[in-house]
Amino acid sequence: MRIPRIYTADEQLQVGTMVALDREASNHLSRVLRLRVGSEVVLFNGDGHDYQGKIEAIERNQVQVHLLQTQEVNLESPLHIHLYQGISRGDKMDLTLQKGVELGIKEFTPIITERCGVKLDEKRWAKKLQHWGKVIVSACEQCGRNQIPRLNPVTQLSQAITQRSGQDFFLHPDAKTQFKNYGEVSQDQAITLWVGPEGGFSESEIDEVKRSDITPVALGPRVLRTETAALAAVSVINSVWGDF
Incomplete structure (x- = not known):
């Protein structure tokens, strides 16, 4: 199964921290994709990195992700x-x-x-x-x-x-x-x-x-x-x- 990728507006993502996703992203993960605690996800915020993590908690309208590692990924075209x-x-x-x-x-x-x-x-x-x-x-x-x-x-x-x-x-x-x-x-x-x-x-x-x-x-x-x-x-x- 492909690991879901989710955008977050959080400007400072750091490995080892917890990220509380907004309501829309949380509902998508928990109700549409039906992910559970322990499921892997990838977060990104536009800074050119992917942040790998696992769902730590699922509460009403909010999913919390524990960030485990990060890597720089460049899939951008050389043309603007x-x-x-x-x-x-x-x-x-x-x-x-x-x-x-x-x-x-x-x-x-x-x-x-x-x-x-x-x-x-x-x-x-x-x-x-x-x-x-x-x-x-x-x-x-x-x-x-x-x-x-x-x-x-x-x-x-x-x-x-x-x-x-x-x-x-x-x-x-x-x-x-x-x-x-x-x-x-x-x-x-x-x-x-x-x-x-x-x-x-x-x-x-x-x-x-x-x-x-x-x-x-x-x-x-x-x-x-x-x-x-x-x-x-x-x-x-x-x-x-x-x-x-």
Whole structure:
């Protein structure tokens, strides 16, 4: 049986100490996985280490773990891929975040575009970000990463463009360039990838992006859904310049 991996916000994990997990993590271990006292677990807090431990006590809504040993684990991509993703409806955004974490993305910025079908007020955007943060953490627990990708606030496209890094690519079905034809990139700079929502970027947005010297790239002759496009592009980037 695979040893469960659990994220904890505790900033100072030390071998030999006890860690009291929060209610959500405790319920997952005790009620969903039905672990018992003595079961092995791995904790991580984003500092680049895995902390092996055993469940010492299970109380109502709280599991306590005794940390036995630690080791540094680096499963990170050599590339800092930053995905600017046009916000999509339903669970499509969740899928993009989840699989993006598995593929090694280190930073996400949800962007509002003209064809964005999700319209929320500030309070509800905050709840969305909280939910997306949990999706990212859960994906890290599953895939073995122990450094949590950064999730930036929801941003308008025009504002996000001002944050560009210089190694920028946006997906456009009519582009003449493909990733394999671009040449080399620097691993010391972030690679930003811009993906539109359902329906893609509008013509005015495409013009705005082009004026910012962001390189348009195509992913072949077929039109891909937004959640497929982002994941396919990251896979190609990893294959051409990363650790695939």
